[in-house]
Amino acid sequence: MHMRLPIHDNLTIADLQERFREAFPDLRIEFYKRAHGNKKGSRQEDLLNKQLCLGEIRDCLEEGEMDIFSTTTVRELEQRFHDEYGLNVQVFRKEPGCSIQTTQTDKYTLAQQMELVRHFKKSVLPRTKEQIDEYDAL
Template sequence: MFIEVNDTTSLRQIQEVFSDFYPYLKLAFYGKGHKKYQASNEGGEIEPNTLIGEIKATHVSGVIEMLPLYKVADVEKEFQQRFGLSVQVLRKEKKGWEQTTGMDDFTLKELNELGRNSSDEFIMNEDVRNDLEY
């Protein structure tokens, strides 16, 4: 998967392309970076409709590639190094999204699968609960 990044790209556009390929993962953008295995500041998330040109100090356009075997830490690092964007990969966890702290050495494929399994288990549990109520 390739994502074009330039000053007129919104964070939401990047998120949507990413989520099309990894439906159980999500990218969140923050005002401050984080170190490997650390969480990003919950209150520091940047609004998804923000354009890249509004938040970047350097105005470099490019294309970022994210293959299934790329590690989470490498994806986050590449966004930071190439585009000056602080990114956190989030994983679907039952009804919400969870930061992937401690999972930076997982591949996108592995993490997406974990999110899928979590969501499938929740759906199955919901179906079982609904059956028990009747």
């Protein structure tokens, strides 16, 4: 699977989220004031309002289009948003009853994350405490 995500200052965070969700329905992206560390989650108080335009939150003047493939890892995707467009992004995976930040499984591709969602929908494993720290990073 492949998508081309436009990054232009007049688009809102909600615009990008919707386009990403169309391509990867079991994942979502959230935008934050600050970057998060390796295997760390983003802080709720740094979450940006979905109605903000990208031009209001970016230092980088670069605009363009980001090619995103299902073979892209979460780590690569988050890093590209930051390095190429000055955006701090966190990928979330939808699971029954909640969405969790993919902190422990950033090495997984977007396709692998979506496969985990399909597996977790059928699973009887314990729920939350960030899905038992993403099931101890599998």
